[in-house]
Amino acid sequence: MLKQSVLQIEHLRVSFRIHEEYYAAVDDVSLTVHENEVLAIVGESGCGKSALALSIIGLHPPERTKLEGAVMFKGNNLLTQSVQALNQIRGKDIGMIFQDPLTALNPLMTVGKQIEESMDYHTTLSASEKRKRTLELLERVGIPNPAQTYDRYPHELSGGMRQRVVIAIAIACNPAVIIADEPTTALDVTIQAQIIRLLKDLQQQMNTGIILITHDLGVVAEMADRVAVMYAGEIVELADVYTLFTRPLHPYTRSLLQSVPSTQTSRETLHVIQGIVPPLTKLPRTGCRFRARISWMDESTHESHPILREVEPNHWVRCTCYQHFYFPDGGERA
Amino acid sequence: MVKFILRRIVMMIPQLFILSVLIFLLAKAMPGDALTGQLANNPKMDAQTLAEMREKLGLNDPLYVQYTRWIKNLLHGDLGMSYVHQQPVTDLLAGRMWNTILLSVCILVLTYAIAVPLGVISGRWQDSWADKLIVGYSYVSFATPLFIFALIMLFLFGFKLGWFPTGGSVDIQLEEGTWEYYISKFNHLLLPSLSGALISTVGIIQYLRSEIIDTKVKDFVRTARAKGVPEAKIYSRHILRNSFLPIAAFLGYEITGLIGGSVFLESIFSYPGIGQLFLQSIMQRDYSVVTALVMISGLATLVGTLLSDIILSAVDPRIRIE
Numbered sequence: 001m002l003k004q005s006v007l008q009i010e011h012l013r014v015s016f017r018i019h020e021e022y023y024a025a026v027d028d029v030s031l032t033v034h035e036n037e038v039l040a041i042v043g044e045s046g047c048g049k050s051a052l053a054l055s056i057i058g059l060h061p062p063e064r065t066k067l068e069g070a071v072m073f074k075g076n077n078l079l080t081q082s083v084q085a086l087n088q089i090r091g092k093d094i095g096m097i098f099q100d101p102l103t104a105l106n107p108l109m110t111v112g113k114q115i116e117e118s119m120d121y122h123t124t125l126s127a128s129e130k131r132k133r134t135l136e137l138l139e140r141v142g143i144p145n146p147a148q149t150y151d152r153y154p155h156e157l158s159g160g161m162r163q164r165v166v167i168a169i170a171i172a173c174n175p176a177v178i179i180a181d182e183p184t185t186a187l188d189v190t191i192q193a194q195i196i197r198l199l200k201d202l203q204q205q206m207n208t209g210i211i212l213i214t215h216d217l218g219v220v221a222e223m224a225d226r227v228a229v230m231y232a233g234e235i236v237e238l239a240d241v242y243t244l245f246t247r248p249l250h251p252y253t254r255s256l257l258q259s260v261p262s263t264q265t266s267r268e269t270l271h272v273i274q275g276i277v278p279p280l281t282k283l284p285r286t287g288c289r290f291r292a293r294i295s296w297m298d299e300s301t302h303e304s305h306p307i308l309r310e311v312e313p314n315h316w317v318r319c320t321c322y323q324h325f326y327f328p329d330g331g332e333r334a
Numbered sequence: 335m336v337k338f339i340l341r342r343i344v345m346m347i348p349q350l351f352i353l354s355v356l357i358f359l360l361a362k363a364m365p366g367d368a369l370t371g372q373l374a375n376n377p378k379m380d381a382q383t384l385a386e387m388r389e390k391l392g393l394n395d396p397l398y399v400q401y402t403r404w405i406k407n408l409l410h411g412d413l414g415m416s417y418v419h420q421q422p423v424t425d426l427l428a429g430r431m432w433n434t435i436l437l438s439v440c441i442l443v444l445t446y447a448i449a450v451p452l453g454v455i456s457g458r459w460q461d462s463w464a465d466k467l468i469v470g471y472s473y474v475s476f477a478t479p480l481f482i483f484a485l486i487m488l489f490l491f492g493f494k495l496g497w498f499p500t501g502g503s504v505d506i507q508l509e510e511g512t513w514e515y516y517i518s519k520f521n522h523l524l525l526p527s528l529s530g531a532l533i534s535t536v537g538i539i540q541y542l543r544s545e546i547i548d549t550k551v552k553d554f555v556r557t558a559r560a561k562g563v564p565e566a567k568i569y570s571r572h573i574l575r576n577s578f579l580p581i582a583a584f585l586g587y588e589i590t591g592l593i594g595g596s597v598f599l600e601s602i603f604s605y606p607g608i609g610q611l612f613l614q615s616i617m618q619r620d621y622s623v624v625t626a627l628v629m630i631s632g633l634a635t636l637v638g639t640l641l642s643d644i645i646l647s648a649v650d651p652r653i654r655i656e
Contacts, residue, residue: 057560059556059559059560083565084564086562087562087563087564088562089562090559090560090561090562091560091561091562091563092562095560096557096560098553098556098557098560100553103552103553103554104553104554104556104557105554105557106554106557106558106571106572106576107554107576107650107651107652108575108576108649108650108651109571109572114557117558117561117563117571118561118562118563121561121562121563121564122562153651153652155651155652166557169557169561170560172561
């Protein structure tokens with residue numbers, strides 16, 4: 001399976017200014033997205049996954065953000081492009097799906113106009129052609145009455161329908177890459193499954209590379225081809241989805257998987273990861289960033305400068321602590 | 335929509351009734367009446383004649399009789415006689431009403447013409463030196479009392495520099511309908527309306543500024559950016575339209591002010607409008623004029639709130655009036 005790579009993230013560091021100081025929310029992340037592939041980025045809230053997603057097409061406020069490294073797309077480094085040049089790529093070559101469909105749409109604009117808007121700037125279609133294409137898109141994302149929905153305002157649609165509209169906006173110009181930032185988080189469970197199905201279908205039809213940002217391991221299992229696990233701004237484990245679920249190595253990955261309730265888990269034994277992701281200003285910058293949350297582990301099991309190592313073909317893990325890791329309560333589900 | 339407007343208009347009837355009772359009682363509660371002053375000023379008046387006149391004018395009738403007489407006439411479009419000017423209130427109001435509306439429209443247009451661009455600049459380039467300057471101006475203008483500011487403007491541009499006429503609404507030698515007449519009218523309007531506009535911008539500037547600052551970080555703006563919409567269009571199609579909503583709602587209430595007039599401005603610039611007449615009538619206990627004016631501005635307020643609702647439902651699809 002030799003897939004063409006479409007987007008390369010190289011040593012990306014995203015820092016935000018807080019009280020005159022810059023703090024890296026994404027620290028030295030390198031990833032490659034291939035065509036017709038879903039690359040999932042998983043982690044808890046605050047681990048830097050959304051910051052990573054938004055920085056790819058430069059959506060952070062420039063006056064408070066410092067971007068280092070490179071995001072290579074079609075031979076250009078997106079991080080050094082002007083806003084004008086980025087606008088040629090945003091919405092056309094790279095589409096974005098947002099988390100909350102309730103707020104991601106302009107309340108004063110009809111759904112149809114909002115989908116057409118990206119065609120306004122990226123195509124030379126006439127008004128009637130744009131309308132025709134918009135109706136096709138609405139149909140494609142599974143909206144029952146495209147012609148009626150075209151003239152509807154966002155508040156007249158349900159959450160699931162709105163998310164379909166957000167997806168239609170993202171795919172309006174047949175992008176090579178779609179960035180989906182928590183596309184199912186704000187939806188009901190039943191709607192979630194439909195949206196995942198839809199995204200998966202669209203990906204296969206369009207041969208698109210999808211970067212899927214999520215904290216939901218169920219979504220990962222259903223959609224992803226490869227998975228990057230992020231913690232405190234760094235990738236701690238990278239593997240294909242099968243390997244990650246059957247042979248997780250990094251303590252963080254194992255803890256995440258352990259925290260997923262299953263039918264075999266009774267309420268008492270549900271695993272909880274100790275502590276929280278530290279706030280950006282208090283992030284440990286040296287050593288294994290996860291060590292504070294597995295405090296029962298001996299300090300000597302950590303590396304002083306943990307790096308991401310390929311421990312088996314295409315399976316990368318950071319730090320050496322995984323070799324000795326165990327859960328304090330003993331058990332780990334198979 | 336039509337049903338809604340009709341219902342609102344029907345609802346105005348009891349509101350206006352309560353208002354009329356209140357106004358009538360308050361006017362009656364003022365010490366003295368239109369004839370009190372005459373006793374002191376007019377040596378030919380004696381207490382005997384005064385009492386006869388009171389009887390003739392019906393001022394000695396019980397309150398409810400006076401009220402029903404007043405409201406009956408009001409419904410026939412008769413606002414009564416001015417005791418001081420000795421002419422029907424409707425005649426007295428007619429000319430002044432137009433002057434006041436003209437002045438108020440000028441103030442309104444100037445206020446928006448100054449405040450909207452400043453508010454947009456302030457919100458878009460938040461914390462820039464331009465923003466600080468604009469916010470500074472809006473606070474200073476907010477803190478400046480109108481009557482002092484208007485006096486300074488009158489003194490500076492009217493008397494010292496002589497750029498503008500210092501009183502009246504038109505040059506009296508000019509004939510109505512000629513070009514010179516309208517130019518003179520406009521010339522008389524400029525200074526009072528500029529004085530009024532310059533210090534009433536604070537509300538619009540501050541509202542627009544904070545709306546833009548709120549709106550520009552909203553998710554749908556980020557969606558627009560992710561579509562590759564150029565920055566200028568992000569503002570015109572997404573941020574500004576959403577930020578103008580509360581300002582549009584304001585407009586209805588502003589229309590109320592058109593009729594009420596400005597007591598201070600008209601008095602300072604000796605501009606013959608409703609506001610000036612209102613102040614004079616209170617001083618002279620000319621209460622048929624006072625009650626008529628308060629009734630009119632009460633009605634204007636009710637119409638203004640209705641207009642606000644209609645404007646808001648026209649610009650915001652989420653507000654549907656059924």
